[in-house]
Amino acid sequence: MDVLSESRLSTELQELYLQNKEWMSHVLFLEDENRFFQKLFGQKLFVIGKSHTAKQINLISESLASLQEKTVNLKKLVIKHQHLLKGILKDTSQLIGLGLIEEHAAITKEIQELLLADRLMKSKLFLMVEGN
Structure with missing residues (x-):
């Protein structure tokens, strides 16, 4: 591999690493937001329960729990990927595969699917809370 190709590869790996850091900020935001929504839902549960069925409430509760679980799993994956990229950037002799x-x-x-699921769940939660 010539010097130009190694330089280009290094630049592309750095871009992947920076994108990975951006992902982590999204994941951390989703974690914080999920805690906030769970707290909001818990605080408004009595009021929500007056105008919504137990099935509707359970559905939102399960959606919040599922979103939290997906966020935790994605965070682990992003951290693993970030360490891999960091290692490759430090040791340029490592082979990079497809x-x-x-x-x-x-x-x-x-990440895109999780952000979409978050927006959908947020809309449902706001409708439920604001509907009271």
Whole structure:
């Protein structure tokens, strides 16, 4: 591999690493937001219960729990990926396989799906809370 190719690869790896750090900020935000929504839901539960069925309340509660679980799992994956990228950037002799790019693409997809699920759950929760 020539110097130009190694330089280009290093730049692309740095971009992946920076994107990974951005993912982590999204995940941390989702963790904080989920704690806030669970607290809000808990505080408004009595009022919500007056105008919503137990099934509706359980559905939101389960959605919040599921979102939290997905966020925790995604956080672990992002941390693992970040350590991998950091190691590759420090040790340029490490081989980089297609698996790294595939994992990166999979995490990107999971982040997008989690953000969408968060927005949908938030909308449902706000409708339920504001409806009272």
